[in-house]
Amino acid sequence: MTSQSFKGEVDPRGVTATWNVGEPVALAITMLEMLQPPDVDRLFNRLDHGAGGHKGRRNAAMTTGQTNDNLNHFAAWVNRYCDSHGRHDSIPAVNGRPFKLHTAQFRRTLAWFIARRPGGTIAGALQYRHHSIQVFEGYAGTSDSGFRAEVESEQALARGEHLLAVIDAHEHTCLAGPAAAEAARRLEEFGQRARFQGTVALDDRRLRRIMIRGDPAIYTSTYITCVHDPAKALCERARQAAFEGLGDHPQCQPLACRNVALTAANNDAWRREIDTLDQQLTRRPPLPPLLQDRLIRRKHQIEDFLATTQEPS
The missing domain is CATH 1.20.5 (Single alpha-helices involved in coiled-coils or other helix-helix interfaces)
Known part of the structure; x- marks a missing residue:
């Protein structure tokens, strides 16, 4: 996709920029182009039939509030369509009421993909046109947005789910490597905190709370399982408490570090x-x-x- 970019550019007219986008994004852009009149060159211009379409200048971009209104108008239309056509894939209600959409919710979706998909941070850097992963992580970590905290929370939740699966399969009892005993001890304690009436059954909220209060600080990767102990860590990332990504970053020294445990995988x-x-x-x-x-x-x-x-x- 080619367009004009203004973020971080000196020229007030913007510069031509290119993004690599997936098929769903390309389809969404095609739909936005079809919604706008031929003489309009903005994707998010106010729509005559949408929220704010008859207010102020016609040739103006939608505000966040108008975007939220359009999202909810669309959701209501989907449900009316499903009802009138006997479909069962309508947008479900929450506590008996229509779920209110707003643009900030999509940031959480982005955080989910960055945290749970291989190369998620790299993909984020590409989509935001940042020239390095560090720049993107800095952007995501700005105090104004709180986005970095959302990504880290999602990463911790995904890691907690994986560690519980390891415990449930008793894989923590057959680890190898210099940190194997410490890993087994931490995972046993983590499993005990997570158990309720003899079984591990957690909703996301409770698991997040357990990870905040009793994170075992164990990070799995393809080649090693990092059992974090800053006193033994060889990489600067671990010593500086940059935990997520441990065991799978360029500075990791798996063949020498005493924080390493090995699973069968x-x-x-x-x-x-x-x-x-x-x-x-x-x-x-x-x-x-x-x-x-x-x-x-x-x-x-x-x-x-x-x-x-x-x-x-």
């Missing part, structure tokens, strides 16, 4: 890494000697690391 990932290195080392024509030496040393480091840990059964 982690061990499988390391085995696949060794297989990949073997394939690269046996390829023809052979790799340059310097690169080959680095790959051999990398393979030996992984093998030594796994040999010094007791693999999960």
Whole structure:
């Protein structure tokens, strides 16, 4: 999608910018273009048939309040359509009343995707045209928006759900690595806090509360399970209390850090890494000697690391 961007630009007329968007976004933009008259070049111009369409200048963008009104008018239309056509996929009521939509709610949806989808932060940076992930995280963390807190809350909830699944499957009893015993202890305590009448049954609100009060500070990733202890951490990220993303960031030193525990899935990932290195080392024509030496040393480091840990059964 190509348009004019004004954020962070010096030229008051804006500059041409391009966004990579998914199919749902492209379809939504097509619909917005169809709603506007041919001589209007704004997607969110006031609509003659919508909220605020007959107020003030015709060639003006919708306000937030008018957007909220249009959202709720649309939801009401959907429900009327479903009723008149015998459909059962209407927008459900909340506590017996129509659910009121407002634009701020969509920020929570964005936070959900950033927290729970691989590369979510990278996608956020691309969509906001930030030149680095750090800039996007800084934007998301501004005190005015509170958006960073929403993302972190969603990340903690997703992590809590995963850890409860690990406990429920008793996978925490067969960890390996230098931090295995500490991980098992923390997860056992976490499971006890989460249990109600012998079973783990939590709604999102209660799990968020438990994560705030008793977060076990365990972070899973493909290759390791990070059992955070700042006194033992080798990465600057952990020492600075930037917790989310631990175990899966460029500064992580998994083969040397004492905060590492290994699940069966982690061990499988390391085995696949060794297989990949073997394939690269046996390829023809052979790799340059310097690169080959680095790959051999990398393979030996992984093998030594796994040999010094007791693999999960």
